[in-house]
Amino acid sequence: MQVVGYETDVASDSPDADGDPERDPIPEADGPVGGGLYVASGGSVDYVDASPGTELAFGLGERRCAGTVHDGAHIACDAGDAPYCDDHSHVWVCARCTGTCLKDEMDCHETHAMYLAAFAPDVLKVGVTREWRLGTRLREQGADRAAHIRTFPNGRIAREVEAELAAGDDLVDRVRVPTKLDGFGRAVDDAAWEALLDRFDPIARFDFDYGLELDDRPVAETMAAGTVRGWKGRVIVLDRGGSTYAVDARDLVGYELTDAVPERELQSSLGAFGG
Numbered sequence: 001m002q003v004v005g006y007e008t009d010v011a012s013d014s015p016d017a018d019g020d021p022e023r024d025p026i027p028e029a030d031g032p033v034g035g036g037l038y039v040a041s042g043g044s045v046d047y048v049d050a051s052p053g054t055e056l057a058f059g060l061g062e063r064r065c066a067g068t069v070h071d072g073a074h075i076a077c078d079a080g081d082a083p084y085c086d087d088h089s090h091v092w093v094c095a096r097c098t099g100t101c102l103k104d105e106m107d108c109h110e111t112h113a114m115y116l117a118a119f120a121p122d123v124l125k126v127g128v129t130r131e132w133r134l135g136t137r138l139r140e141q142g143a144d145r146a147a148h149i150r151t152f153p154n155g156r157i158a159r160e161v162e163a164e165l166a167a168g169d170d171l172v173d174r175v176r177v178p179t180k181l182d183g184f185g186r187a188v189d190d191a192a193w194e195a196l197l198d199r200f201d202p203i204a205r206f207d208f209d210y211g212l213e214l215d216d217r218p219v220a221e222t223m224a225a226g227t228v229r230g231w232k233g234r235v236i237v238l239d240r241g242g243s244t245y246a247v248d249a250r251d252l253v254g255y256e257l258t259d260a261v262p263e264r265e266l267q268s269s270l271g272a273f274g275g
Contacts, residue, residue, distance in 0.1 A: 001041045001257045003224075004066040004074060006249035008035035008140065008231045035231045037224075037249070039257060040067070040074035050228050050236060052211070058224040061256035082254035112158035114150040116200070117143035119175055120183030122192045126171045128158040139208060142180055142233025144188050147202040170196065177235065177248045178220070184232070184246060185214035212237055218246040225261045 034051030050056060065085040067077035079085035113131040117138060118124055129137040131151060138146045152158040166173035197205075210232045218237055226238030226245060236247045 001039045002064075002066065002074075002076075003037050003252045003255050003257060004040045004045065004069065005038035005253060006035065006234065007038065007047075008234065008249075035236065035249070037252065040069070040076070043073050043075075045069055045072065045074050050231075052228050052230045054228045056224050056226055056228065056238070057259075057261050059258040059260045059262050060222070060224060060252075061258045063254045063256070066254045083250060084254075110154070112152045112155045113148050114152065114158055114162060116147045116149055116171075116196060116202075117141065117175075118145040118188045118193045118196075119180050120144050120186040120188045122189040123175055123179055123183065124171055124192065124196055125175050126162055126165045126173055128152075128155065128162050130155075135206070138206060139210075140233060141175070142210070142235065143206075144183070144208060145193060146206040146208070147197055147200070148204040148206075149200040149202055151203070177233075177250075180233065181220050181235065181246050182217070184212075184235075184237075185217045214244065216244075218244040221245040221247060222251045223247060224252060224255075224257060 034049075036050045037048045039046055039048055048056075063082045065077040065079040065081055065088055066083050068075050068088050077085060077088055079087070111131040112128050113134045114126065114128050115134060115138065116124065116126055119142070125143075127137070127141075134148060150158075150161070152161070162173060165171050210230055212230050212232060214237070223238070223240075223245065224247075226240030229237040229239055229244065231237070231249075234249045236249055238245045238247060
């Protein structure tokens with residue numbers, strides 16, 4: 001049984017996502033976020049629920065390319081590259097756009113929103129998305145705070161302005177998961193966030209709560225065992241053995257799941273030792 005994808009209430013890397021991280025409109029909501037893993041066995045694909053409160057009890061076996069899913073059936077791949085080999089890697093070209101279309105024909109004619117997002121404690125990002133999908137896009141990234149600052153008639157113009165802003169010293173246009181993990185359990189730097197917003201006239205502001213109730217930063221691990229506390233973006237937060245762990249769901253893709261949960265020594269969070 002191999003992990004071939006994952007999905008949360010606000011983000012998807014399901015086998016049918018076709019490489020587009022902005023695939024589905026999903027309503028905004030505060031509080032605990034559910035999700036799960038797509039697993040394949042013998043060509044069929046099933047969904048393993050990983051909503052808050054769920055007990056996961058899997059070990060991790062070998063990891064290889066997750067292959068592909070076509071018409072609901074999994075096509076396995078024996079390549080050792082994970083999560084995907086070169087033949088099965090999908091790159092969403094719009095994510096690399098800076099205003100010059102990388103497709104044969106430009107198709108981003110919908111209204112686009114430009115946003116600012118804050119990731120605790122002080123990482124500030126600029127981004128664009130289709131306007132109707134703004135709230136979902138912010139939560140699927142795991143943003144702590146955000147603001148809608150401009151609206152554009154199409155994606156090309158929005159990407160041009162985004163690239164200009166990201167070329168400065170105080171904004172980035174992407175935030176890696178390890179950087180986001182550094183901010184789990186921490187608060188946003190209010191002074192830095194408000195100083196940034198002072199440069200713009202926000203159309204709307206957002207303050208997100210993922211219901212994780214973290215007092216300390218969870219330990220980064222790759223595992224599939226424990227009690228699900230919730231999700232923040234594509235990160236699953238698990239409680240296990242008195243400690244709290246953060247698992248990047250993408251790091252699980254390609255692994256074979258086993259019934260035997262290893263009793264290997266895990267790094268413990270400070271909370272495991274009591275106050």
